[in-house]
Each structure stands twice: as C-alpha cells, then as structure tokens.
Amino acid sequence: MTQALVFIDNPGPALKKSSLELLTIARSLGDTAVAFNGELHDDVAAALGAYGATTIYRPSAADLDDYLVAPKAAYLAAAVVASGAGTVLLENSADGKEIAARLGIKLNAGVITDVVGVDADGTAHKSVLAGSYNTTAKAKSAVAVLSVKPNSIDPEAAPAAVTPETVTVEVPAGATANAARITARSAKPASGRPDLGEARVVVSGGRGVDGNFGPIEELADALGGAVGASRAATDAGWISHDFQVGQTGKTVSPQLYVSVGISGAIQQKAGMQTSKVIVAINKDAESPIFEIADFGIIGDLFKVVPQATEEIKKRKG
Amino acid sequence: MKIVVLVKHVPDAQFDRHITGANNTTDRDESILSELDEYALEAALQLIEARGGSKAGNQVIALSMGPSGAVNAVKKSLQIGATEGVHLSDDALAGSDAAATSLALAAVIRHLGTDAPVDLVLTGMASTDGETSLVPAQLAERLSLPQLTFSSSLDVTGGKVVARRDGDTHSDTVEASLPALVSVTDQINEPRYPNFKGILGAKKKKITTLSLADIGVGASEVGAAGSLTVVESAQARPPRTAGTIITDEGDAGIKLVEFLAAQKLL
Ligand SMILES: Cc1cc2nc3c(=O)[nH]c(=O)nc-3n(C[C@H](O)[C@H](O)[C@H](O)COP(=O)(O)OP(=O)(O)OC[C@H]3O[C@@H](n4cnc5c(N)ncnc54)[C@H](O)[C@@H]3O)c2cc1C
Numbered sequence: 001m002t003q004a005l006v007f008i009d010n011p012g013p014a015l016k017k018s019s020l021e022l023l024t025i026a027r028s029l030g031d032t033a034v035a036f037n038g039e040l041h042d043d044v045a046a047a048l049g050a051y052g053a054t055t056i057y058r059p060s061a062a063d064l065d066d067y068l069v070a071p072k073a074a075y076l077a078a079a080v081v082a083s084g085a086g087t088v089l090l091e092n093s094a095d096g097k098e099i100a101a102r103l104g105i106k107l108n109a110g111v112i113t114d115v116v117g118v119d120a121d122g123t124a125h126k127s128v129l130a131g132s133y134n135t136t137a138k139a140k141s142a143v144a145v146l147s148v149k150p151n152s153i154d155p156e157a158a159p160a161a162v163t164p165e166t167v168t169v170e171v172p173a174g175a176t177a178n179a180a181r182i183t184a185r186s187a188k189p190a191s192g193r194p195d196l197g198e199a200r201v202v203v204s205g206g207r208g209v210d211g212n213f214g215p216i217e218e219l220a221d222a223l224g225g226a227v228g229a230s231r232a233a234t235d236a237g238w239i240s241h242d243f244q245v246g247q248t249g250k251t252v253s254p255q256l257y258v259s260v261g262i263s264g265a266i267q268q269k270a271g272m273q274t275s276k277v278i279v280a281i282n283k284d285a286e287s288p289i290f291e292i293a294d295f296g297i298i299g300d301l302f303k304v305v306p307q308a309t310e311e312i313k314k315r316k317g
Numbered sequence: 318m319k320i321v322v323l324v325k326h327v328p329d330a331q332f333d334r335h336i337t338g339a340n341n342t343t344d345r346d347e348s349i350l351s352e353l354d355e356y357a358l359e360a361a362l363q364l365i366e367a368r369g370g371s372k373a374g375n376q377v378i379a380l381s382m383g384p385s386g387a388v389n390a391v392k393k394s395l396q397i398g399a400t401e402g403v404h405l406s407d408d409a410l411a412g413s414d415a416a417a418t419s420l421a422l423a424a425v426i427r428h429l430g431t432d433a434p435v436d437l438v439l440t441g442m443a444s445t446d447g448e449t450s451l452v453p454a455q456l457a458e459r460l461s462l463p464q465l466t467f468s469s470s471l472d473v474t475g476g477k478v479v480a481r482r483d484g485d486t487h488s489d490t491v492e493a494s495l496p497a498l499v500s501v502t503d504q505i506n507e508p509r510y511p512n513f514k515g516i517l518g519a520k521k522k523k524i525t526t527l528s529l530a531d532i533g534v535g536a537s538e539v540g541a542a543g544s545l546t547v548v549e550s551a552q553a554r555p556p557r558t559a560g561t562i563i564t565d566e567g568d569a570g571i572k573l574v575e576f577l578a579a580q581k582l583l
Binding site: 068069070073093094095097098100101102104105106108109110111112113114123127128129130131132133134135136137138139140141178179180181182183184185186187188190195197201223241242247248255256266267270273277278279281285290291292293294295296297298299300303304305306307308309310311312315316 | 330333334336341343353414415416419442445446448449450451452453454455457458459461462463464465466467479480482483484485486487488489490491492493497502503504544545546547548549550551552553554556557558559560561562563564565567568569570571572573574576577578580582583
C-alpha cells in the first residue's frame with residue numbers, strides 16, 4: 001500500500017527542486033506514488049523513478065488546466081482513494097494550498113500548510129505568526145494533507161531507481177461543474193535568475209533604491225541569487241509585484257537575505273525573518289531592520305552595494 | 318445584489334503576538350479588523366455603489382465568527398460602509414481549525430441565503446494571523462461555489478464574475494457565474510477609511526448575533542472537537558538579535574564580502 005502520494009502539477013520538461021524535495025520527504029514516510037497532471041516527459045518520468053515513485057497516477061481528463069484548482073482537487077481525491085495513501089504532499093504555492101484545502105473537505109482530512117519538516121510519524125513542523133513561533137501539528141484524520149515549503153530538505157535520489165507503473169485515474173464526472181474557468185492566460189517574462197521562493201540567496205531592494213534596481217540586480221547576479229523587493233518598491237512600479245517579499249508577497253527562507261534600502265516594517269519582516277543569515281544595508285541607523293540583521297551596514301546603498309559586487313567578482317576571478 | 322464579506326478579528330501585528338492555552342491558540346487581546354479583509358470590504362462596497370447602493374436594495378453583510386470581541390471587526394466594517402453585520406459567537410467554536418471554521422461559516426451563509434440568495438461571498442486573500450488561505454477554498458468546496466481566489470481585479474456583469482489572478486509564471490483571467498466566492502489581494506483597490514458620517518451611521522445599523530443552534534451546527538462539529546488538525550506544541554522562537562552593525566567608512570562593501578566569506582556564503 002502506498003504511504004505517501006505527491007501531487008505534481010504541470011512540471012513541463014523538468015521537475016522543480018521543490019518537487020524533488022517532496023519526493024524525498026515522501027520516501028521517508030514509506031512507499032511513494034505520484035499523482036501527476038500535465039504532459040509526462042520521458043526525463044520527468046525517469047526522475048520520478050530515480051526518486052523512488054513506484055506508481056504514477058494520471059488523470060483521465062486533459063482539460064484540468066482550463067479551470068481554477070477545483071477539478072484538480074477532484075482528480076487528486078480520486079488518486080488518493082486509488083492509491084490508499086495516508087499522506088498527501090503538495091507544493092506550498094497558492095494553487096497547491098487551495099487544492100489541499102478542497103481535498104481536505106472532500107476526504108474529511110486535516111490540512112497543514114507552510115510545513116517545513118515532516119517526521120516519520122507524520123508530525124509536521126511549521127513556523128507561524130510571521131516566524132515568531134515554531135509549532136508542530138498533526139492531522140487527526142485517516143489521511144493527512146500537507147503543503148510543504150521549498151528549501152525544507154535537501155533532495156536525495158532513492159538508493160535504487162525504480163520503473164514506475166502508470167495508472168489512469170478517472171476524473172469524477174461533474175468535477176468542472178462549479179469551477180471557475182480560465183478564459184485567458186498570459187505568460188510572464190522569465191528573468192533567468194533563480195525562482196524567488198526557492199533561491200538560496202535573495203537580494204531585496206526597497207524605497208531606498210529610488211527607482212534604480214540596477215545595483216540590486218548586479219549584486220544578486222554576483223551571488224547567484226534572486227531579486228526581491230519591498231511593497232514600497234513594487235507599489236512605485238519600479239519592479240513587478242511578483243518580486244514582493246512579505247505578508248502579501250512571497251515568504252522566503254534563503255540561506256542569505258540581503259535587505260537593501262528597506263526599513264523593515266512588520267509586513268516585510270513577515271516574509272523574510274526565517275532567513276538563515278540576514279544582511280541589511282540602510283542609511284538610517286534607526287531602521288527596525290537592524291534589530292534582526294546578523295550583519296548591518298549603516299551607509300548609502302549606492303556606494304556599498306556596487307563595492308561589494310566588485311569585490312565578489314574580483315574574488316571569484 | 319447580496320454580498321457577504323468575511324471579516325476576521327485578528328491580533329494586531331504591530332504588537333508581539335502570542336500562542337496560549339491547552340489548544341495552542343492565538344491570544345486575541347489587542348485585536349483589530351484584519352487589514353487584508355478591508356480590501357474585500359472595499360471591493361464589495363464598490364460593487365453595490367455601482368448598482369445604486371443600499372437604497373436600491375443592495376446589501377453588504379459583514380460576517381465575523383469569533384469570541385465576543387470579534388463583534389468589533391463587524392462594527393468597524395459597518396463604519397466603513399457595510400449595510401449590516403452578523404456575528405457568529407459560540408463558546409464551542411474556540412480552537413476551530415480551517416475545516417471547522419469553514420463548516421460553521423458555510424452554515425451561516427446558507428442561513429443568510431434563506432430569505433434571498435447570497436450572490437457573492439468576498440474574503441481577503443488570507444487572515445493576518447493564521448495566514449493559511451485555506452478557509453476561502455474550503456468554504457467554496459462546502460457551498461459548491463466556483464472560487465476565484467487571489468483576485469487582483471473584479472468585474473460583475475450579467476450574472477457573471479470575471480477576475481484577474483496573478484501567478485508566478487503567468488496571469489490568468491478567470492470567469493464564473495454567480496453565485497461565487499472571490500478572495501481579493503491587496504492589489505485590487507485602496508480601502509477607504511471610516512468617516513465621521515459613517516461612524517455615526519454605523520450605530521443605527523443592524524448586527525445579528527447567531528449561535529451554533531441558530532445555524533443548525535452541533536458543538537462537536539466545530540472547535541477543537543470538530544477540527545481535523547491539532548497543534549501539539551508551540552515554542553516561541555528566540556527573537557532574532559541584532560548582530561554586528563558597522564557604519565560605512567568607505568570600505569563597508571569589502572567588509573560585507575569578508576563577512577559573507579567567513580559565513581561560507583560566497
Ligand atoms: C496590508 C498590508 C500588507 C503589506 N504587505 C507588505 C509586504 O508583503 N511586503 C512589504 O515589503 N511591505 C508590505 N506592506 C508595507 C509595509 O508596511 C511598508 O510600508 C513597506 O515594507 C515599506 O517599504 P520600504 O522599507 O522599502 O520603504 P520605507 O519604509 O520608506 O523605507 C525605505 C528605507 O530606505 C532607506 N534608504 C533610503 N535611501 C537610501 C540609500 N541611498 N541607501 C541606503 N538606505 C536608504 C531609508 O533609510 C528607509 O529605511 C504592507 C502593508 C499593509 C498595510
């Protein structure tokens with residue numbers, strides 16, 4: 001019997017690192033299967049096998065992507081029943097959490113979001129209230145539904161690769177009946193930098209950059225990191241809202257967060273204070289960001305940041 | 318048009334927030350109307366104003382579930398412009414997780430729909446305390462409503478609701494027929510403040526207090542008993558303490574790189 005079922009939604013030609021993390025956690029819980037949606041590329045199927053997925057479930061319908069979350073939850077519920085899984089793991093994106101939410105109601109299963117670690121007995125670890133508490137939570141139900149944040153574990157392939165069996169799951173009739181339909185979709189330009197939510201280094205700029213994200217981007221590139229921003233910077237239109245870190249933006253937990261020209265309001269801290277190391281550059285010594293920075297520089301970002309970027313480039317040769 | 322807006326009374330994030338008690342729940346002293354719900358309220362008010370407002374029979378019902386203090390979130394909503402308020406209050410609700418919360422809220426919304434159907438349920442994108450974003454989707458599932466969550470724009474015409482939703486890699490236009498559930502982001506509008514007239518007028522508006530018995534929900538279906546998850550432990554994280562702070566004397570960029578190298582972060 002399958003112990004853990006990982007939902008993987010439309011990965012395209014390669015699995016995301018966060019999906020590999022989910023598969024690694026799933027293996028620690030027991031026999032692992034995947035509920036897959038979208039086109040299954042050969043490389044992806046091979047990677048799923050390398051990470052120990054014994055079965056790949058696929059939906060009987062191809063139009064799940066035409067609707068917002070609800071039909072995917074209906075399919076996933078059918079896959080949970082088919083697999084007999086006790087734990088369902090999903091990514092912690094907006095869609096992932098909402099699929100988890102609906103799945104929970106369908107299966108009368110407890111849902112835990114924002115998970116950063118799962119013990120072998122199913123206990124989930126998370127941090128709440130903007131990182132001020134660490135909690136453990138458990139589902140009381142037969143099935144547990146967990147959405148897991150990226151960077152929670154180092155992905156590890158299975159000791160021996162398996163060749164997964166593919167099984168089609170019948171999507172329940174009426175799955176699309178009360179679902180919102182997606183009538184238009186426009187792709188956003190890709191930046192070539194690591195994904196903000198998954199990056200090991202994030203360099204964020206705030207109102208202090210005064211419309212010029214150049215120095216932020218250059219430092220991010222020198223460190224191989226992602227670019228982030230405060231709401232003041234996104235509201236000013238200097239950078240797209242997608243880059244906002246904070247309560248109403250992304251929550252990030254990188255190895256290194258560099259906060260540049262950001263005061264450190266509570267809503268901004270909510271999105272970054274679980275970062276391992278925090279560096280702050282701000283010309284105002286009174287800025288609250290200095291209360292949580294491991295290394296703080298009181299100075300003009302337009303002098304400090306380019307100098308640091310140059311020095312990194314020099315050292316890296 | 319009849320719109321129900323969910324408004325939550327949450328601990329003010331400007332102060333330290335605490336988890337207390339046997340069930341590890343959030344301490345609700347110093348609570349306020351969740352800032353993210355103000356965007357939903359504003360969206361609702363704009364929708365009814367475009368249809369002649371309350372004089373034309375449109376309603377914006379602010380609904381809050383929670384202990385006695387939660388009525389303050391309803392009152393604030395009435396001051397801002399909601400036409401009436403509903404407070405679901407029952408001791409048995411304490412400690413409800415998202416599943417139990419959505420069960421109770423779904424029952425209230427069915428109850429509110431008995432005289433005239435509810436066209437739209439509007440919510441914020443997340444509460445500022447639990448921050449799970451589970452309740453809107455679970456409510457939609459329980460009420461068999463289409464959900465248009467994380468909407469950054471909203472348009473209702475001819476019984477159809479159209480919204481824009483921004484994902485990481487793409488933006489979508491989503492569409493459904495009424496009735497529907499919509500959650501909105503902080504990008505959708507600029508919430509208004511209550512004005513003097515609104516504050517005075519709010520005193521005359523109706524607030525209905527409902528108990529579980531009024532909505533036909535049993536005590537064992539909600540609260541800690543009805544929840545499907547349990548918080549087993551909660552530990553305050555040691556607050557982050559300030560590390561080394563230096564003032565730039567012309568070489569801070571280099572010192573920064575030395576710090577990063579020492580931390581093996583290069
Ligand atoms: C409901 C709600 C949700 C919110 N969600 C978020 C969120 O998700 N994310 C978020 O970030 N905010 C959020 N906010 C906004 C938040 O409260 C702050 O307003 C915002 O974070 C401020 O951004 P900032 O630090 O860039 O700007 P400011 O507070 O204006 O700070 C700018 C800083 O730059 C410094 N500076 C200026 N020039 C220089 C220079 N040349 N060199 C060095 N330093 C310089 C200044 O000293 C100052 O500290 C939210 C607010 C609300 C009400």
